[in-house]
Amino acid sequence: MCVHLVTNSSLASGVDVFQNAVFAIHSLPFLPVIEWLFIFLPIIFHAVVGIWIARSGHSNLNRYRLAGNRRYTWQRITGYIAFVFIFTHVFHLHGWFHADWWLKTVAEPIGMAQFDPYNAASSLANAMNSLGILWPIFYALGVLACVFHLANGIWTAGITWGLWLTPNAQARASYVCLGFGILLGLVGLTATGAATRTDPAAAKATEDQMYKVRVEGLMIKPNEHKRTDGRRHGHSSEASPGPTLIIPQAVTGSR
């Protein structure tokens, strides 16, 4: 989550910085395996166990209005928010599954699966601004809930695993977690703000230029599936097979 938010906040430094970060991630080998093994499956596991844990307790905050009890209750509330947020967020931008029939008949018609990795900033900006102010608010709240859940979760995990023992030690750890949470919260809001304010048309021109240079320089393999032109407009227009075929030939020809 830290890597994810920091990467996203790089959009605040420029469309090119963010696009380069996305290229770097997409240059990892076996990306779907990494996604499922280290991101999706752990999140699904955490969601299942988390809901089971949250249902094993009954908040009594109305009777015991104590700081620790407040954090206990909010840890569960933010957990539920994070659950809804993360699954919606992955659906909104990623689409959950790569299968074409799923993307074309289910996800895209209802405004989901909106992110194109090789047009990262422009497709993100379009997705964020597709429902007025609704998506930015949803993302800001969701990110803040996740950040609280992580920061407070590190603190409680430190007790459960026996890292900090005494009330003094726990208070010190609590300050460290608070500082970490505020920092990560700012990073997350920076990312949300930058995604919302990016101008899609200008961003797309930069991205397409970067894509072209990368392909010509043999830094990436051409992949229209990861581009806005290839995915969204290409399928409806007849010229779509054109660029996908021409570029590989140009690449092989230059070798």
Added chain:
Amino acid sequence: MIAAGPEATSKRRPSKINVRVLRQDGPGLPPYWERHQVEYEPDMNVISVLQKIAAQARTSEGNAVAPVAWDCGCLEEVCGSCTMVINGRVRQSCSALVDRLLEDHPEEIELRPMTKFPVIRDLMVDRSRLFHSLKRVKAWVPVDGYFDMGAGPRISRDEQEQNYPLSQCMSCGCCLEACPQFNKVELQRNPGESDEEFAARKEAAYSVEFVGPHAISQAVLFNSHPVGKNLERERMEALTSSGGVQACGNAQNCVAVCPKEIPLTTSIARAGRAATVYAFKKLFDR
């Protein structure tokens, strides 16, 4: 106003005290509120109020009722048996002084049984699960036998200071009442079920639920005892199985309500550390 002595407070002392009691005629029956009124006397505690209520056995409307039942023993906050929820806070009724209660809430005193244990009658609850938890973590020193084992090993001053507060636990149940992870388990006797069968069914139900902060703290206490250590592995096995230390949600209500100010959350963290080490040992030592 804060430093008010007897003279200053006497002006506000009422001649009558209103008491609202949540009554229940027996296990599993519906609870109901009942109002009582007793004569004020100086230096009363909730037990003496309950004695008066039982003696007059009459509601404030004048209806004759069965005396309110409650539990008590030592009357000096060391046995834990008179624990109940007084004005919304769990505490011992013997050390709940009426003058203090009226300062905070002059209109009435509200008494209700603890909500996490099955009610036997009125303010009396069945705390057997609390003691069952102590059995689960073997909260004792194993010294069975008639032979002289000689002098025990010396315990350092540091360790004494760490252990003494834990030894003050009186098994009252306050920590369990305030804990959001400790849920009520109440079973009804099946038709034709014997005492033994019912007790076995209850124990089986208790055995998978959260042991509670008091039992975790006692496990930590006996694991640091030179002879009690002999059962350390069995205690850690209990604390890492279903309902063990991992079931704690770190709300830290227990330490806030403990009448003996036992550092329960420190014990939980110590038990957590021991559980981490134990889990690694179990995986890699054998």
